[in-house]
Each structure stands twice: as C-alpha cells, then as structure tokens.
Amino acid sequence: MRAAAFESPGARKRRRSWDEVPRWQIYLPLSIYLVFTLIPFYWILLFSLRPAGSTSLVPWPMTFDHFEKVWTERAFGTYFQNSVLVGVVTLLMTTLVALAGGYALARFNFKVKRAFMLALLCSQFVPGALLLVPLFEIFAELQMINSLGSVIIAETVFQLPLSMILISNFIKNVPYSLEEAAWVDGCNRFTAFRIIVLPLLRPGLIAVGSFAFVHSWNHFLFALMFLNNQEKQTIPVGLNTLMGADSVDLGALAAGGIIAAVPVVIVFAFIQKWLITGFSAGAVKG
Incomplete structure (x- = not known):
C-alpha cells in the first residue's frame, strides 16, 4: 500500500x-x-x-558409453582440468586488474583519461585472430609456448578493456561522499575502498568475473595456437579433435559438448541473481 x-x-x-x-x-x-x-x-x-x-x-x-569414451579414451578428464585452471586463474586476474584500473578511471582525473578510455573501447573492435601472430612471437621469446600460462595471459589481456570499463561504471555509481566520510573517520584510501566500496561492487564483480570465466572456458583460438601438447589442451580444442576429416563420432562429440556445457550452466544457475542485479541495478542498493 x-x-x-x-x-x-x-x-x-x-x-x-x-x-x-x-x-x-x-x-x-x-x-x-x-x-x-x-x-x-x-x-x-x-x-x-x-x-x-x-x-x-x-x-x-x-x-553412458559415449561419456566414458570421451573421458578416458579421448582424455577429456585432462582437458577438463586444464579448462578449469585456465578459467579460474583468468577470472581472478581479470577481476583484480580490472578492479584496480576501474577504480583509477572512476576516481582520478588525468590528462590522457579520455584518450585512454577511447583506446579501451577501440580495442574491442580488434578480432582475436589478429592478435595470434604477435602474441605467438612474444610467448616464443618468453619460452611460454605450450604452457597454460600463455593462454591465461592472452585471455586476461583480451578481456581486460571491457572488464575495466564495466567496473569503472559500477564504481562511479557508488557515491564519493561515502569514501570521504570514511577518510574523516581515519581510514586511508585503501581501507575506505575495502570497507565501503568493495562490498557494494559485489554484483559488478560477479558479472565481470563470470563472463571472464565463460569466455576463457569456451575460447578456442588461443588454446589451439599456443598449446601443442595434448596434456596441455583445453576442452574446446579437445572437441575439435573429435571431428575427423572423413567422419564424425556424433555420440562422442555430443557427450563432449555436454561435459563442456555443464560447468557453465552450473555457474550461471548459482550467480543469476547477482548477474541480473549487476547489469540492471548497478552497484548501489537503497
């Protein structure tokens, strides 16, 4: 009423x-x-x-013969572990770096801020395929080819621009007066951010982290280009190995697709409330 x-x-x-x-x-x-x-x-x-x-x-x-076949004979157990490692580490690195960069964009003014924001936006128009050759050369010099670290770094760098922009928008929705009040009470900037701002950013962090995880879980190009050893490959590359030149094992391919889809479905089932809140209401409640 x-x-x-x-x-x-x-x-x-x-x-x-x-x-x-x-x-x-x-x-x-x-x-x-x-x-x-x-x-x-x-x-x-x-x-x-x-x-x-x-x-x-x-x-x-x-x-369940198809699931047993892909999990044991086609080494999907190893692919699954590699994908989980890449997805979780990419999620953590993307969220932490985007949080630091987003806070700087939201709270500080500097001369090249507009140009930097424009560069971040323009980077989203660059296809991932164009980055393969320069990234391969860099990782070859660093002796990181055939290492999961190369895929993690590439995924993090590829997703950082959009994640940083999203986090900065969430931080802008948090009133600056809340941090100023914490400073008056004796908190430094980091303590005020940890106590006041960070709890209010939970929906935004979950939204950014979930998309970082899902993108790295499903991404095919970087894993295909940088990982040659079968023991280092991820699930998207493993699914590609199920398709031969002359024939396709539809049962095994479908079972592999189910294995690849289940973790993503579970993640979104648990975070859907926070995800909807993060993209609709922003970071401030009440």
Whole structure:
C-alpha cells in the first residue's frame, strides 16, 4: 500500500494496461521461444545418451558409453582440468586488474583519461585472430609456448578493456561522499575502498568475473595456437579433435559438448541473481 501511494500516475497506468493483457498472449510466445531454444540441447542430449547407430527420438535404452569414451579414451578428464585452471586463474586476474584500473578511471582525473578510455573501447573492435601472430612471437621469446600460462595471459589481456570499463561504471555509481566520510573517520584510501566500496561492487564483480570465466572456458583460438601438447589442451580444442576429416563420432562429440556445457550452466544457475542485479541495478542498493 505504501509503495502504491507513491506510484506515479503513468506507472499505475502502465501497470493496469499490463494486467489487462491476456495471459496466453504472454505465455504462448515465450513457450514457442523456449521450444526452439531447448530443441538443440535436447538433440545433443539425445545423441550423447542413445547407443551408437540408433535412430530413436527418445534416449532409450540409455547408455553412458559415449561419456566414458570421451573421458578416458579421448582424455577429456585432462582437458577438463586444464579448462578449469585456465578459467579460474583468468577470472581472478581479470577481476583484480580490472578492479584496480576501474577504480583509477572512476576516481582520478588525468590528462590522457579520455584518450585512454577511447583506446579501451577501440580495442574491442580488434578480432582475436589478429592478435595470434604477435602474441605467438612474444610467448616464443618468453619460452611460454605450450604452457597454460600463455593462454591465461592472452585471455586476461583480451578481456581486460571491457572488464575495466564495466567496473569503472559500477564504481562511479557508488557515491564519493561515502569514501570521504570514511577518510574523516581515519581510514586511508585503501581501507575506505575495502570497507565501503568493495562490498557494494559485489554484483559488478560477479558479472565481470563470470563472463571472464565463460569466455576463457569456451575460447578456442588461443588454446589451439599456443598449446601443442595434448596434456596441455583445453576442452574446446579437445572437441575439435573429435571431428575427423572423413567422419564424425556424433555420440562422442555430443557427450563432449555436454561435459563442456555443464560447468557453465552450473555457474550461471548459482550467480543469476547477482548477474541480473549487476547489469540492471548497478552497484548501489537503497
């Protein structure tokens, strides 16, 4: 009742018009969209669970032979561990560096700030394929070819510009007066940032970190270019090895796709609330 009392006439009018819409006009388009979205996932699940050579549209009798094959014979257990390591370390490095750079962009003024922001934005127009040759030369000089560190560094550098811009926008939404009040109480800048600003940035940090993890988990080019040893390869490269020149093992490929998709689905299932909050409401509540 209290919220309705302060509701503007325009908002009340829009709410009434929305309430008057028949429910079937809402649920029918959403159901059609959901069906078209889930069909590819069901098709992958079907090929991964039904026996080889079967043409049934229902995964029965159900078999897990394809999962066992890709996990043991095709070394997907090793690929999975490498992908987890690359994804987690990239998440941490991207978030920490973007947090420091974003704070500098949001709170300090310097002469080349606008030019620096423009350079960050323009870097997003550069395809990752154009970076392969110079990065390969750099990592070759550093003797980091065939090392997971090269992929981690490349992924971090590739994702930092956008992450830094997003974090700076979140920090700008935190009132500067909160930090000033902490300084008056005797806190230095770092302590004020840790106590006042950092807790309010949780939705933004989760949003940036989740996209850093998912991008590094799914990225194919850097892992293909910098990793030659099978024991160092990641899941996207492992999926590519399942496709031969003359034939494709659809069951094994589908099982590998399920293995690659499950961690991402789990991550988004747990952080969806923070993710939506981070991109819609910003970093400040109340």
